[in-house]
Amino acid sequence: MSTIDFTRELAVVEGRPPLREIDDIISKPLETRPDKKYYIALSITLTMLGIGAIALLLSFYYGTGLWGNNNPVGWGLPIVNFVFWVGIGHAGTLISAILFLLRQRWRNGIARFAEGMTIFAVMTAGIFPLIHVGRPWLAGYLLPYPNQHSIWVNFTSPLLWDVFAVSTYFTVSFVFWYVGLIPDFATLRDRTTNKIKKVIYSVTSLGWRHSNRHWQHYEMVYLILAGFATPLVLSVHTIVSFDFAVSIIPGWHTTIFPPYFVAGAVFSGFAMVQNVLIFIRKIFNYEHIITLDTLERMNKIMLLTGSLVGYAYAMEFFIAWYSGVQPEQFAFLNRAFGPYAWAYWIMVSCNVLFPQLFWIKKIRRHIPVMFVIAVLINVGMWFERFVITVTSLSRDYLPSSWAYYKPTLVDGAILLGSFGFFFTFLLLFTKTLPVVSIAEVKAVVEGSQPSHGEH
Amino acid sequence: MSSEETNIGYSKKELPGSLGKIGFAILGIGLVVVIVSFFVDHTRAAFNNLIMLMFLTSVGVGGLFLIALEYIAGAVWSTPFRRVIEIITGIVILLPVIAVPVYLNLHDLFHWTHEEVVQGDYSLESKSGYLNVSFFTIRVVVFFALWILFYLLLRKNSLSQDVTGDQLLTKKNIRLSAVFMPVFAVTITFSSIDWIMSLEPHWFSTIFGVYYFSGTVLAALAAGTLAIIMLNEKGYLTKGLVKDHYYSLGALLFAFTNFWAYIAFSQFLLIWYANLPEETFWFLQKWEGSWMIISVGLIFVHFIVPYFGLLSQPSKMDPKRLKLMSIWILFAHWYDLYWLVMPTFSKEEAVFGWMEVAFPILTVGIVILAFVIISRKKNLIPVGDPKLKRGLDFRL
Numbered sequence: 001m002s003t004i005d006f007t008r009e010l011a012v013v014e015g016r017p018p019l020r021e022i023d024d025i026i027s028k029p030l031e032t033r034p035d036k037k038y039y040i041a042l043s044i045t046l047t048m049l050g051i052g053a054i055a056l057l058l059s060f061y062y063g064t065g066l067w068g069n070n071n072p073v074g075w076g077l078p079i080v081n082f083v084f085w086v087g088i089g090h091a092g093t094l095i096s097a098i099l100f101l102l103r104q105r106w107r108n109g110i111a112r113f114a115e116g117m118t119i120f121a122v123m124t125a126g127i128f129p130l131i132h133v134g135r136p137w138l139a140g141y142l143l144p145y146p147n148q149h150s151i152w153v154n155f156t157s158p159l160l161w162d163v164f165a166v167s168t169y170f171t172v173s174f175v176f177w178y179v180g181l182i183p184d185f186a187t188l189r190d191r192t193t194n195k196i197k198k199v200i201y202s203v204t205s206l207g208w209r210h211s212n213r214h215w216q217h218y219e220m221v222y223l224i225l226a227g228f229a230t231p232l233v234l235s236v237h238t239i240v241s242f243d244f245a246v247s248i249i250p251g252w253h254t255t256i257f258p259p260y261f262v263a264g265a266v267f268s269g270f271a272m273v274q275n276v277l278i279f280i281r282k283i284f285n286y287e288h289i290i291t292l293d294t295l296e297r298m299n300k301i302m303l304l305t306g307s308l309v310g311y312a313y314a315m316e317f318f319i320a321w322y323s324g325v326q327p328e329q330f331a332f333l334n335r336a337f338g339p340y341a342w343a344y345w346i347m348v349s350c351n352v353l354f355p356q357l358f359w360i361k362k363i364r365r366h367i368p369v370m371f372v373i374a375v376l377i378n379v380g381m382w383f384e385r386f387v388i389t390v391t392s393l394s395r396d397y398l399p400s401s402w403a404y405y406k407p408t409l410v411d412g413a414i415l416l417g418s419f420g421f422f423f424t425f426l427l428l429f430t431k432t433l434p435v436v437s438i439a440e441v442k443a444v445v446e447g448s449q450p451s452h453g454e455h
Numbered sequence: 456m457s458s459e460e461t462n463i464g465y466s467k468k469e470l471p472g473s474l475g476k477i478g479f480a481i482l483g484i485g486l487v488v489v490i491v492s493f494f495v496d497h498t499r500a501a502f503n504n505l506i507m508l509m510f511l512t513s514v515g516v517g518g519l520f521l522i523a524l525e526y527i528a529g530a531v532w533s534t535p536f537r538r539v540i541e542i543i544t545g546i547v548i549l550l551p552v553i554a555v556p557v558y559l560n561l562h563d564l565f566h567w568t569h570e571e572v573v574q575g576d577y578s579l580e581s582k583s584g585y586l587n588v589s590f591f592t593i594r595v596v597v598f599f600a601l602w603i604l605f606y607l608l609l610r611k612n613s614l615s616q617d618v619t620g621d622q623l624l625t626k627k628n629i630r631l632s633a634v635f636m637p638v639f640a641v642t643i644t645f646s647s648i649d650w651i652m653s654l655e656p657h658w659f660s661t662i663f664g665v666y667y668f669s670g671t672v673l674a675a676l677a678a679g680t681l682a683i684i685m686l687n688e689k690g691y692l693t694k695g696l697v698k699d700h701y702y703s704l705g706a707l708l709f710a711f712t713n714f715w716a717y718i719a720f721s722q723f724l725l726i727w728y729a730n731l732p733e734e735t736f737w738f739l740q741k742w743e744g745s746w747m748i749i750s751v752g753l754i755f756v757h758f759i760v761p762y763f764g765l766l767s768q769p770s771k772m773d774p775k776r777l778k779l780m781s782i783w784i785l786f787a788h789w790y791d792l793y794w795l796v797m798p799t800f801s802k803e804e805a806v807f808g809w810m811e812v813a814f815p816i817l818t819v820g821i822v823i824l825a826f827v828i829i830s831r832k833k834n835l836i837p838v839g840d841p842k843l844k845r846g847l848d849f850r851l
Contacts, residue, residue, distance in 0.1 A: 006625050006841035009531075103851075231713075238721065246728040253729050256661035258721040311640055315661045322585060322648075323659040324578035325733060359633075 012106050012444040014288040019442050022289075026434045026441070027188055029284055034431055045423040052417005055410045056131060064134045066410040073393040073405035078132035081415055083240055083385045084268070085125035085422070086166065087261075088378075090233055091269025092118025093173060096180070097229035100222075106297055108440035109290045113280065114273045115177045116435070120425040121269075122170045124418050129162070131414075158242035165239045169232050176225045182208050183218065183439040237265040244388065250331035251392035254319070260312035267305035267351070268381035271374035274298050276426065278371050280435060289441055292365055299364045302377060306355030309384075313352065331392055339404055340391045343383050350380025463847060465693040465836050475827040482820025488813035493556065496810070501560035502800040503814040506792045508553050509650055509667075510674065510818060511546050513788060516602050517675025518544035520639055522609055523632035526625070532703050534846035535696060538837050539686060540679045541610055545829040547602045549821065554595065557650075561588065564799075567656040578657050586653055594649060598642045605635045613837055620839035643668055651792075654799040658737040662722050669715040674788040676711060680704045681781035682826070684774045691835050695847035698772040702851060705771025708780060712765065716758040740798050745805040753794050757787040789815060 017025075034042075059066050069076040092114040099107040130136040142163045144153045153160050186208035189201035208214055241261035244252040274295060281290040320332045335344045354376050357363045364370065395402045429435065442448060492500040518540045525533050562568050566579075567586045573579040579586070608631055616624040644664030652663050660666075683704070687696050726734045741750045761784055770776045797806065837843060 004622075004626070006622055007844060009845065234717070238717075242725070245725050248729045248731055253725070253731070254661045255663075255722045255725045256665065257725070259662070259665055259718065307637065307640075311644075312661075315644070315664065319659050319661045322582050323733070324581040324657075 010293055011446050012108065012291070012294070013441060013446070014291050016446050017288065019445070022441055022445070023187060023191065023438060025285065025289075026436050026438050027191060029431055030188065030434065031192070038427070038431070042424070042427050045420045045427060048416050048420025049424050050417075050420070051413050052415075052420055055413035055417060059131065059410060059414070060136075064132075066408060068405055068407040068411050070403050070405060072396055072401050072403060073390055075132075075389050075393060076405055077386075077407050077411040077415060078128045079243075080382070080385045080389050081418055082125050082128035082132070083389075084382050085121050085128070085418065086236060086240055087265035087268045087381060087385075088272050088422075089118040089121035089125065089169075089173075089269065090237060090262070090265035091273045092116070092121070093169075093176075093229050093233035094266050094269065095273070096176065097226040097233065100226045101230060105444045106294050108444045109286075109294055109436055110273065110277060110298075111440065112177075112180060112437040113277065113435045114269075115173065115180070116429050116433070117269075117273060117276070117426065118173050119170070119177060120422050120429070121272075122166060122173065123425070124422045126166065126170075127418065127421070129159075158239055158246055161239045162243060165232075165236045169236045172225065172229050172232055176222075176229055179218070179221055179225060180437060180440070181433065182206055183210065183214075184434045184437060186210060187438050188434070234262055237261045249392050249396060250325075250327040251316075251335065251388065254316055256312050256315055260309065263305045263308035263312070264351075264381060264384060267302060267309055268378055270298055270302050270305065271377035271381070274302070274374045275371060275378075278367060280430070284430075284435070286436060289436055292367075295367070295370065296361075296364045299358045299370055299373075302355055302374065303358035306351055306358075306377065310352035313348065327397060331395075334395055335387060335391045338391065338395065340387060340394070343387050344391070347380050347383040347387050350376040351384060354380075463693055463836075463838070463843060464695055465834070465838060467834055468691055469832075470691065470827055470830060475824065478820055478823030478827055480820075481816060482824050485813055485817025485820045488809070489817050492810045492813055497560060498563040499800060499806070499810055501557055501563055502796055503810055504553070504556045504560075505564060505650060506789065506796050507814045507818050508550065508557055509647075509792050509796075510789055511553060511821070512550060512646065513667075513671040513674035514678045514822070515544050515546035515550060515606075515675075516639070516643060517671040517673075518679065519547065519602065519606060519609070519635065520643075520672060521675055521679065523605075523635045523639070526629045526632035527636065531842045531845040532700060532849040534840050534842040535693060535700070535836050536679075536683045536687075537840070538613070538833070538835055539683050539692075540675070541613060542826055542830045542833070542835075543675070543678055543682060543822070544606055545610075546822065546825055547599075547606045549825060550602070551599045553821075554599070558592075558595070561591075565653060565656070567653060582656070586656060591649060594645060598646055601638055601642055605631065605638065609635075613840075614833070616839040617834050617837060618839065620841070622841050625841055640664075640668075643671060651795050654796060655737055655740075658734065660722055660726070660734070660737075662718060666715075666718050666722060669711060669718050670788050670791055673708070673711045673715060673784055676704070676708055677781040677784035677788070678822070680708065680777055681785070684778050684781075686835060688774065693836055693847065697850075699849055699851045701774060701777060702768070702772045703849075705765055705777050705780075708761070708777075708784065709765040709771065712758060712761045712784070716762075719753075719757075740802065741794065743798075744803050746798055749790075749794055749805050753791065756790050761787065 055066075067076060067078075069078075095107050095114040096111040096118075100111070130139050133139070141147075141151060142153065142160070144155075144160075182205055185201050185205035189198060189205050192198050192201060238258040238261065241257035245254060245257035247253055277290055277295070277298075281287050317332050320328045323329075335341075354373050357369075357373060363373075390405050394405050489500070489504075492503070521533075521540055522537060522544065524530070525537055557564065565586075567573060567583070568588055573583055584590075609628055612624040612628045612631070615621075644667075647664050647667035651667065652658065652660070683692070683696075684701070686692050723738065726738060738750075740746070761780055764776065764780045764783065765771055793811070800806070840846075
């Protein structure tokens with residue numbers, strides 16, 4: 001057995017770096033010109049984005065017939081991708097808000113980055129419902145307002161609740177993110193020698209002077225926003241699950257969907273955050289700030305949420321059998337052994353089996369292995385949405401209307417484009433804003449907390 | 456460890472003998488009335504006994520979950536009073552005894568035990584591979600055995616740490632807890648399906664295990680909070696426990712109140728919205744006659760009152776409010792179980808009589824007396840736990 005000393009708290013940041021050094025190291029990417037590798041990475045993501053943009057333009061010009069969507073599978077890849085990207089966004093709020101409320105101090109090193117990912121992921125997700133309707137220029141009608149056509153939205157539809165939930169979530173996440181950035185903007189303002197930057201940082205830091213009073217207000221606002229963000233993040237994927245579960249389609253209508261979707265969202269989001277952070281900490285030399293212990297904890301959360309997802313799969317199967325309802329039983333047998341069995345078993349192995357390797361401490365702390373597992377998790381989670389959306393629709397109650405859904409090249413190009421969109425924003429983020437919160441990291445350096453030992 | 460003990464400000468004090476006497480008296484009164492109730496109307500008594508069984512399962516097994524959660528999450532704030540929860544959790548040893556009267560009346564409680572009913576009913580026939588008396592019995596025995604096993608193992612390590620202060624024991628319990636978590640998830644889910652969901656064997660809901668789990672954690676947490684605050688106020692714990700610790704307990708109670716409401720609402724909304732007769736009858740049954748009042752009352756009792764009672768920050772720290780809310784939440788959990796179980800007994804109208812009072816009285820007696828007996832000669836805080844000092848130093 002290893003020698004963990006339980007009488008002392010594990011240091012979040014290794015090696016007690018002086019505060020000045022933290023300032024330097026975190027703002028370094030903002031103060032230096034990007035190198036060649038950065039431009040190579042950016043050109044790759046921009047190419048992906050460009051391919052997606054072309055595919056979209058073609059879709060608008062020729063119509064959505066370019067996609068694989070057919071009758072009965074009206075919800076093809078666009079909805080799969082929408083649910084996937086909204087899910088990716090969930091880890092950010094979980095880390096920044098829920099782990100904050102749970103006083104998990106190790107989150108401080110990764111919260112800013114994860115929160116940024118949330119915003120970009122929700123933006124990416126937002127594209128899909130808009131293009132799925134085929135006429136994105138009419139999207140304004142999604143918002144209920146008294147108009148001259150007397151057209152109102154269907155308030156009883158969860159698809160509309162999605163509009164409210166996602167837009168509220170985006171707004172609160174953005175405000176939360178910005179509030180966290182204010183003290184860092186002030187730090188950057190005080191450091192920079194560039195006049196234009198000085199003006200920008202002065203404006204965005206809202207006159208922050210690191211005074212005691214400012215901190216007091218800041219902490220209060222931050223706590224309240226975390227309290228707001230927590231139910232919001234849960235509600236978003238809950239409502240996404242309602243999109244499916246309020247219907248009576250076998251395989252969709254099951255009561256465990258809300259918590260199961262939330263667990264799955266956190267699962268895939270953490271995998272994505274872990275993947276990207278592994279690169280960030282290496283490239284920017286943040287290995288002592290985003291430590292191996294932090295990565296290990298993230299892997300533990302993946303193990304937990306992956307097991308929760310596995311529990312949901314098992315429950316769905318068991319209750320489908322237990323219910324004695326034939327369409328229900330057929331839907332699940334069809335998933336596992338029907339024409340989409342290949343997708344189903346990719347999903348099960350990537351989401352349930354591989355994450356179980358995280359029971360082993362060596363694997364939890366082995367960077368290449370954990371990276372691969374997290375990639376597999378995201379593959380699995382994408383396939384989960386594919387399995388749910390497609391299998392139930394392609395074989396519904398009436399065998400004469402069954403059809404096999406096959407995504408087209410254009411579908412694939414749009415998916416590729418969404419990754420390009422997301423990673424382009426991410427790359428720009430790393431060079432324009434501090435990807436680790438300067439102020440929050442300083443708060444978790446050893447010795448910075450007041451001790452209550454000798455009172 | 457003597458120097459440590461003075462350091463943490465704890466000196467062992469036995470609980471007053473009067474508490475045991477009070478517990479014994481309550482238990483005696485309850486037991487007599489309960490026995491009488493079995494002679495008067497054994498079916499109704501068995502239904503009430505089932506509620507009592509599920510309630511004590513919640514408190515006991517939910518407590519095991521809280522202990523395991525502390526170990527695997529590496530939490531320190533709850534370490535100073537983990538022993539109190541360990542003692543409450545001792546109830547799991549009694550569960551088989553409490554299950555006996557229920558098991559003897561299986562025929563009156565569970566429709567699916569009647570073979571002549573099952574035959575010819577497609578839905579029941581198709582699930583008879585799961586819902587049959589012999590497999591049911593095996594499951595019940597295995598689940599009880601697993602809970603008692605994990606309780607004994609976790610307790611043994613924790614108690615011997617009082618003497619040795621060995622850090623390795625914490626490590627051992629972390630491993631045990633990690634193994635316990637999946638065991639807990641499976642056992643608590645299938646217990647809830649077996650004992651509660653199968654009362655209406657045609658009905659099914661995938662979230663049901665999670666629903667019962669949410670109530671389980673609330674009940675265990677409320678029982679723990681109540682005991683911790685009462686013991687601490689009388690000076691049986693340590694002076695180191697301050698409002699920061701109370702706040703954490705209150706915040707958890709508040710969080711799980713919301714979690715319960717979330718799960719309950721999800722289950723209701725999805726079934727109501729889809730409006731499939733295979734599922735809706737379960738809620739419609741709870742809408743018959745005076746059951747409607749009980750159903751609407753559940754929202755207030757289980758969610759609105761504890762929600763507003765614990766919403767503000769000061770209320771989560773106030774020992775008086777916390778004690779009140781703990782008792783309220785324990786009542787709410789009983790109310791929830793009543794709402795789940797009793798409509799099967801009395802379909803037209805909600806029933807409430809002296810029997811429904813007798814069983815809660817017996818339950819209170821059992822819990823108090825079990826606490827007194829199990830806590831005898833034990834430290835009420837885990838004096839050898841390496842996380843104890845950090846736990847006492849915990850501030851928000």
